[in-house]
Amino acid sequence: MPNAVFLGTGHFVPDCVVTNEELAELMDTSDEWIQQRTGIQQRRFVDFDKEPMGASDLGTRAARNALDAAGMSTDHVDCIIYATLSPDKAFPGDGVLVQAKLDIPAGVPAFDIRNQCSGFLYGLQMANAFIRQGVYNNVLLIGSEVHSSGLEFADRGREVSVIFGDGGAAAVLGASDDNERGVLGVTLHADGRFAEVLETSCPSSALNPRVTKEMLDTGAQYPRMQGKLVFKNAVQRMPEAVSKVLAEHDVEPKDIKLLIPHQANLRISEMVQRRLGLRDDQVFNNIQKYGNTTAASIPLALDEAVKEGRLQKGDLLVLTAFGAGFTWGAALVRW
Numbered sequence: 001m002p003n004a005v006f007l008g009t010g011h012f013v014p015d016c017v018v019t020n021e022e023l024a025e026l027m028d029t030s031d032e033w034i035q036q037r038t039g040i041q042q043r044r045f046v047d048f049d050k051e052p053m054g055a056s057d058l059g060t061r062a063a064r065n066a067l068d069a070a071g072m073s074t075d076h077v078d079c080i081i082y083a084t085l086s087p088d089k090a091f092p093g094d095g096v097l098v099q100a101k102l103d104i105p106a107g108v109p110a111f112d113i114r115n116q117c118s119g120f121l122y123g124l125q126m127a128n129a130f131i132r133q134g135v136y137n138n139v140l141l142i143g144s145e146v147h148s149s150g151l152e153f154a155d156r157g158r159e160v161s162v163i164f165g166d167g168g169a170a171a172v173l174g175a176s177d178d179n180e181r182g183v184l185g186v187t188l189h190a191d192g193r194f195a196e197v198l199e200t201s202c203p204s205s206a207l208n209p210r211v212t213k214e215m216l217d218t219g220a221q222y223p224r225m226q227g228k229l230v231f232k233n234a235v236q237r238m239p240e241a242v243s244k245v246l247a248e249h250d251v252e253p254k255d256i257k258l259l260i261p262h263q264a265n266l267r268i269s270e271m272v273q274r275r276l277g278l279r280d281d282q283v284f285n286n287i288q289k290y291g292n293t294t295a296a297s298i299p300l301a302l303d304e305a306v307k308e309g310r311l312q313k314g315d316l317l318v319l320t321a322f323g324a325g326f327t328w329g330a331a332l333v334r335w
């Protein structure tokens, strides 16, 4: 049975940097509050006046960079898996949009998955299973989000709108006969009883019409979150999932070269690190620069870690995520 190895990673973020001070001009918040509670210093937003872009555009450019890093042409991609909570359109999904924009041959399947902050890990589990079973050889796995056009930049939305940023990132996974390397295991979980704790409720197929002016007036088109409850669950579930995947493969936390937690909040990452007993050099964070980019956050951090030389062949890498749904999980990879 072949192993699924990372052949290349890439990312793309819009040029426009938005600082905490700039957000403080739009709503009652401050650089001090945002940094103290989240660690975020800035994020990237699409500049819709200058160069409008959807999540599929960011995802396309990220995928191009990942394919270049893998030294691979689009002809070699035989499956696309695309994770986002901010697709360009209600349908069709962004997977086929990326396929067309990259000129990936007609006939190649494109999956769209909706697992929010855990989207990349859910996609990784799929890619790993497909590759190990010999269904597909080279899977292009993308996580991409444009949040900025869907946030409420007013006092009512401030708890949510200060944390999210735009970005896309991707990885190419391929079959390898090297049984020492690759994805060693992925553990995934969900608990739908918490679905309303973090959600965007409108437009909705459960409503007719799906959206009305009254709904828009109440701000139902914007994400709402019970932040403290999400925080509490995140700092419990991510260490749990990491411990599970490590135990399944007889790996101790001290053996991990790098942990990349989903970049939701630097305070969450720090607590996950403490609970797992990891040193600072074992954890990679870049939320300070990008905010929370949801499905893009893990591959965006992974790509930066790779470019900074933080991973060498044979190193043990752990990824973990928690987000809306709730959904969460962890993956163990031998680089």
Ligand code: UT7
Binding pocket: 028, 029, 030, 033, 034, 037, 038, 117, 158, 159, 160, 162, 163, 198, 226, 227, 228, 230, 231, 234, 263, 264, 265, 268, 292, 294, 322, 323, 324
């Ligand atoms: O990707 C996965 C999904 N998201 C997450 O993982 C996020 C998890 N949650 C969090 O990271 C934190 O709950 C937040 C950073 C969102 C909020 O931090 P908190 O320490 O839980 O703050 P809070 O909601 O308890 O609010 C504390 C105070 C409140 O004021 P009062 O009631 O004490 O007067 C809020 O109204 O801070 C106020 N507040 C703000 N103040 C300035 C809320 N948002 C802001 C803001 N700027 N942006």
